[in-house]
Amino acid sequence: MEEEVLQLYVGYLKKMIAMRGRMEYKNVVELMEQGLTVCKDGNIGIVRSPMWFEPSEKKSSSEEIVKRALDFTLGWHLESVTQGDYPLTMKDSVGARLRSFTLSRR
Structure with missing residues (x-):
């Protein structure tokens, strides 16, 4: 526990x-x-260095898993800065537990 x-x-x-x-x-x-x-x-720059993932097989299910992993390691940092929101895969998976950005924070 x-x-x-x-x-x-x-x-x-x-x-x-x-x-x-x-x-x-x-x-x-x-x-x-x-x-x-x-x-x-x-100049202003941003550096992100996440773990990188590659699909183990050329199957769409493996590619979806890789996309989800990248969204949870890189996307949640990068997209929040560049798009003002989290990746859709994160929002779908985490749902209401993921805090939304207010307009002033975008």
Whole structure:
């Protein structure tokens, strides 16, 4: 039981850290768009380095599994920044447990 609680807590922390990182990225972009003089002529980039997956077989079921795995490791970070939302596979799988982005957070 303690192990299950710990795993849930670690998962929660990962999600909160990722969400906070996304919000800070958005804040930096807004500051630069407002003409922050300290970063004059600066560039903004984002780096993500997830685990990578390849299908073990050339079957559509294997390819779907790989897409889902990539959405849960890369997509939930990258699409939230570039699209302002989570990948559809995540929303379908997690449902109401996945927090929605408010308009101000997109």
